[in-house]
Amino acid sequence: MRIPERLRHMIEPVVDGLGYELVSIEFDSGQRILRVYIDKEEGILVDDCSRVSHQLSGVLDVEDPIPGNYHLEVSSPGMDRPLSKPEHFARFQGCLVRLQMLRAVDGRPRRLKARIVGVSGGAEVTLQDGEDLFSIPFDLIEKARLVPEFEKISKE
Structure with a gap:
């Protein structure tokens, strides 16, 4: 909401x-x-x-x-901090984010997980899912949270 x-x-x-x-x-x-x-x-x-x-x-x-x-x-926002402003997406470029959109965009589901590539003038967020690069209008993002990523520690 x-x-x-x-x-x-x-x-x-x-x-x-x-x-x-x-x-x-x-x-x-x-x-x-x-x-x-x-x-x-x-x-x-x-x-x-x-x-x-x-x-x-x-x-x-x-x-x-x-x-x-x-x-x-x-x-505090915690490790899975919410992203609510275009500046937040710009600050966390390269990070994994979980999004919920107001409606499906370009045939994508309303809920998805992708990596933040950048922000265009505060109007669109560019994301990457695997090899797929796409943009979502900022005003269609209902909720967004960072997805904490932990490096695997191998026992040798």
Whole structure:
């Protein structure tokens, strides 16, 4: 589910003002959980999450953008971090990503896994699956997460 721009415009200035990057926002309507993923170059600690949560709670209580009760979770994006902006795809060029699109594109399934090749002007993400190179319009990407890759350690 795409987060309404009003919510993003409310949260992003608070997160930026505290010196963090807003990576992504998710709302789980079934469990009534608002998840805010933050990052910074040095990485995220529990104290960082607590600091952002405290500041966001005040703003969200006053603005009341989500009707009814919900829980706020602030966390680091983790190894399988969500990619929600064209800049994220550019930063993680060469990495494997799992995508869910709003609809099938060029006969491809809505859900797929491919390697990020690049981003064209923020409008399209170029991906590679095996030898197959293709582009997906950024606005058709519903969800995207990095796929952690671990080197195999052989026992010799």
